[in-house]
Structure formats: structure tokens, C-alpha cells
Amino acid sequence: MSDAQFRAMLDALGRDAAPPETTPPKPSRVAVLGAGPVGQLLACQALAEGAEVSLHSVYGDELSALAAAGGITVRGAGLIGSYAVGDGPATTPRIRLAASADAAIRDADVIFVATPAAAHATYAGLLASSLQDGQLVVLVPGRFLGAVDFARALHMHLCSAEVTVADLDVAPYLATQDGAQIHVHALARQVALATLPVEAAEPTTARLRELLPMLRAVDSPLVTAFSSVTGVVTVAPLLTNTAALEGDRRQKVLLRDLIVPGLSETVIAGLDRERRAVAFHFGVHDLPPAATWLRTAYGDSPQVRDDPDEDVCRAIRDLEVFDDFAAVTGSGPRVIDDVPFTLVPLADAGRLAGVPTPVTDTMIALASSLAGADFARQGRTLGGLGLAGQRPEELRRRLATASGRRPHATTWRKV
Missing domain, CATH: 1.10.1040.10 (N-(1-d-carboxylethyl)-l-norvaline Dehydrogenase; domain 2)
Known part of the structure; x- marks a missing residue:
């Protein structure tokens, strides 16, 4: 076989070979809406993974308490440690507190909505004009067809951005809060994730793997709806x-x-x-x-x-x-x-x-x-x-x- 024939064979093999699998980059900017225990833990997890994090709550007293404490202390399983919150030296990674939802989500790769389900449609209405193409919204958890409710509200408010909406069947953390300290009793070993559009579930799970390795993609929001116990x-x-x-x-x-x-x-x-x-x-x-x-x-x-x-x-x-x-x-x-x-x-x-x-x-x-x-x-x-x-x-x-x-x-x- 001549050199030219050998090179031609290699070229043909290269064309026929499947492209190598690539790991999507982990989110570099994360917004969390909802400052209860689960929202705070999501913010701490994202900060620990090196992301820029913004945390927003509609309850001013929650943000004031976090600002006054200057940090979030986590005990128990997983995220043990203290995480800086609020304004401070740029040399220390910290969770930034956002006074408004649109300020919190600006240029974020991933937006976690860690609120009661009653607020899902309301947040969709608030965010509809501020969302940007390619952003991912994750409802933690979605309850029954939360992704459908959120996506429908976005459509009704004429959202002009192409976004993926995901919902989880359960929060990743089993946690309780006592004052400024959050106790994580356990991390769920498996959490189902569904998306609209449904074909985005696998790439979304891969996108979030560094933050939430327990996520498991499912093929329909009906699965997350019924699997919630x-x-x-x-x-x-x-x-x-x-x-x-x-x-x-x-x-x-x-x-x-x-x-x-x-x-x-x-x-x-x-x-x-x-x-x-x-x-x-x-x-x-x-x-x-x-x-x-x-x-x-x-x-x-x-x-x-x-x-x-x-x-x-x-x-x-x-x-x-x-x-x-x-x-x-x-x-x-x-x-x-x-x-x-x-x-x-x-x-x-x-x-x-x-x-x-x-x-x-x-x-x-x-x-x-x-x-x-x-x-x-x-x-x-x-x-x-x-x-x-x-x-x-x-x-x-x-x-x-x-x-x-x-x-x-x-x-x-x-x-």
C-alpha cells in the first residue's frame, strides 16, 4: 500500500468515525431564585464549583438576614463549611445578593428556581422579558408538571427567548435550617430531571453534572410529575x-x-x-x-x-x-x-x-x-x-x- 493510499484510508476512517464525546462546560454563572434552605444550598454548591453566583428572594428579610450574617454555614452531609455572602473583597469568592430577579438572572447560564410551586407561574411572568437565548431554568422541585406550567406562563407573557425549562422530581437536599445554620441530613442518591423540549433532558443533565451529579434524565415531564413521593x-x-x-x-x-x-x-x-x-x-x-x-x-x-x-x-x-x-x-x-x-x-x-x-x-x-x-x-x-x-x-x-x-x-x- 502506497503512502497516498494509506493516507486516504485514514481520511476515510476519520470521516466514518463517530465524533468524540465532549463534556459540556460546567455553568460559570448561576442565579438562584429563592433563599430558603434549598436555594441557599444550591448557591453554595455553585460557588464551591467555581461559578459566579447571584441569590435573590422576594422576601426582603431573608436577604437582610443573609447580608447581616455575611455567610451561610452548612453542616451535615456534603457541603460542610462556611460560604461568604454579600459585598466584600473580590479576593474571596462570595454569593452576591440581588435585589431583583432580573438583575439576578442577567447573563446567567443556569437559573435555579427554588421556591414553592405557587410562585412558578409568577416568576415566569416576571422573567419573561429578561430571559436570554440559551439560558436554562431549573425548577427545584417542579411538583406536578412544573415545567409545563412555567413554559406556558412564559408563552403567555410573550417571552422572546429560546430557553430550556427543566423540573426535578425532588430537591437534591434533605435539609433543615436553624437560624443562620443549615443542616443537610442527606443528599438524594437519584433525582429525576425532565425538560421542555423533552430532547434536552440528556444534554441538560450532562451540563449540570458537576453541580448535581445525582441527576438522571427522563423522557417526559410526566415521569417527574408521578415519581415525586x-x-x-x-x-x-x-x-x-x-x-x-x-x-x-x-x-x-x-x-x-x-x-x-x-x-x-x-x-x-x-x-x-x-x-x-x-x-x-x-x-x-x-x-x-x-x-x-x-x-x-x-x-x-x-x-x-x-x-x-x-x-x-x-x-x-x-x-x-x-x-x-x-x-x-x-x-x-x-x-x-x-x-x-x-x-x-x-x-x-x-x-x-x-x-x-x-x-x-x-x-x-x-x-x-x-x-x-x-x-x-x-x-x-x-x-x-x-x-x-x-x-x-x-x-x-x-x-x-x-x-x-x-x-x-x-x-x-x-x-
Whole structure:
């Protein structure tokens, strides 16, 4: 073989070979909206990875407290240490506090929205005119179809930027806050991430791998919607133990103490069965029971086999991370978020699929009565997301073809 023939063969092999895999650069500028424990931890994680970080909260007292403290102290699992906050010498990496959301997200690669789900659509409206092409918005967590709610609100407010909206099924951190100190009880071993458009899930997970290595891409926001177990695990214990929760707030109330065997084997098990039954009709198969999910996410082994005799009470009491996890402080369970943005859309999806959800309906009614609200009307519904009247397979197909392209609103933006 001549030299020319050999070079020609190498050229041909080079043309036919698959391009080498490249690791996307980690985000260099990160904005966090929401200064609760999870928001602060996301900001600390991004700072630790070398990013420029801006943190914003609509609550002025949260920002004032952080500015006065001058830092965030983290104890427990993972992010142990102190992280500088506010103005100061440029020689020390620090989390910058932003007085407005648009200032916080300016030129950010990634925007984490770590707020109650009730604020998702509001933030979308506030950010619609400030978002830039290529930015990534991540809802932590999204609750039920949070990415759909956020993307729909962006469209309604004529957002002219091409952005990717992602939602997580659960926050990466199980954490509580005591004053200026945040205690991380555990980092979730696996967190599902879905995006709109759906084909962006894998590259988005790769993009965030340095910040959140526990992320796992899934093929539809329906998966993150149904795989969230917070509504199953936390709502019933809180609604059936109001005397304990309304007592002396100086006394810590542990979640594990509120989940007794009788409640776990009846109400919690019923909520879990309904979640999985509705999910199956929407094409989300093989969801693990809540107890298995808990052991997989927070246990010692990443591989846990489904046990038909397992229940949430036994799992919670076996898992060391719940030994000191308070039910109502820090990022502890929020009935006002879980019921309208997890259970209400679950029941609505059940009606669409023809799957009865009597236990879920009962929890919604009880929560509404205790709160003096009508969560069934005020919560997130498929109709409110523009998805009413569609059969489950049609809804899944519609989400699969949803695009991240900008609405035809450029002209109106200039008026």
C-alpha cells in the first residue's frame, strides 16, 4: 500500500468515525431564585464549583438576614463549611445578593428556581422579558408538571427567548435550617430531571453534572410529575397530627414520629397505590413504591428490590437520615405546596384517565377544610395548564412534541 493510499484510508476512517464525546462546560454563572434552605444550598454548591453566583428572594428579610450574617454555614452531609455572602473583597469568592430577579438572572447560564410551586407561574411572568437565548431554568422541585406550567406562563407573557425549562422530581437536599445554620441530613442518591423540549433532558443533565451529579434524565415531564413521593409521604402525617404541629414550636416534631404503622398501612399506602395507578394510564410504568423510592434515595444501597410487604413507616424508621429530620422547619414538608401542586393535579389526572382516587380526594378535602381554602379549585390542574379534554396518550404525545422555540412575539416586544 502506497503512502497516498494509506493516507486516504485514514481520511476515510476519520470521516466514518463517530465524533468524540465532549463534556459540556460546567455553568460559570448561576442565579438562584429563592433563599430558603434549598436555594441557599444550591448557591453554595455553585460557588464551591467555581461559578459566579447571584441569590435573590422576594422576601426582603431573608436577604437582610443573609447580608447581616455575611455567610451561610452548612453542616451535615456534603457541603460542610462556611460560604461568604454579600459585598466584600473580590479576593474571596462570595454569593452576591440581588435585589431583583432580573438583575439576578442577567447573563446567567443556569437559573435555579427554588421556591414553592405557587410562585412558578409568577416568576415566569416576571422573567419573561429578561430571559436570554440559551439560558436554562431549573425548577427545584417542579411538583406536578412544573415545567409545563412555567413554559406556558412564559408563552403567555410573550417571552422572546429560546430557553430550556427543566423540573426535578425532588430537591437534591434533605435539609433543615436553624437560624443562620443549615443542616443537610442527606443528599438524594437519584433525582429525576425532565425538560421542555423533552430532547434536552440528556444534554441538560450532562451540563449540570458537576453541580448535581445525582441527576438522571427522563423522557417526559410526566415521569417527574408521578415519581415525586412527597405528597404521598408527608401530607397525611401532617394533616392527621395537627395537635402536635400546633403545640410548642420550640419542641422539634420529627417526621418519623408522625408516621405510625396504622396510618402508613392505610392512608399512605392508598395514596401511593393511586399515584402509581394513574401514572400507569399515562404511560409511566414501573414506578417503585414510595418506601422503595425512599430506601433507594436515602439508604445505604442504590439497588433496592421492591418488597410488597414494605411500607413507608418501616422505611422511614430504618433510614438514619430521618432520625433528626423535623416535620415543619426549614425545607420540611409544606402541605400548602404538596396538596395543591401534587395531589390536586394527581386527582385531576385520575379523572381524565378514569382512575378513582378516593384517598387522594379525601386528603385534598381535609387540607382544604383545615386551611379554609378550596385547593381543588386553586391548585394546579390539567385544564389550567391547557391540557384539559385530552386522553392520556394524546397528552403524552403533546408533551413529547413540545418545542422550546420562541413564540411569534418579537414585533410586539418592540411596541
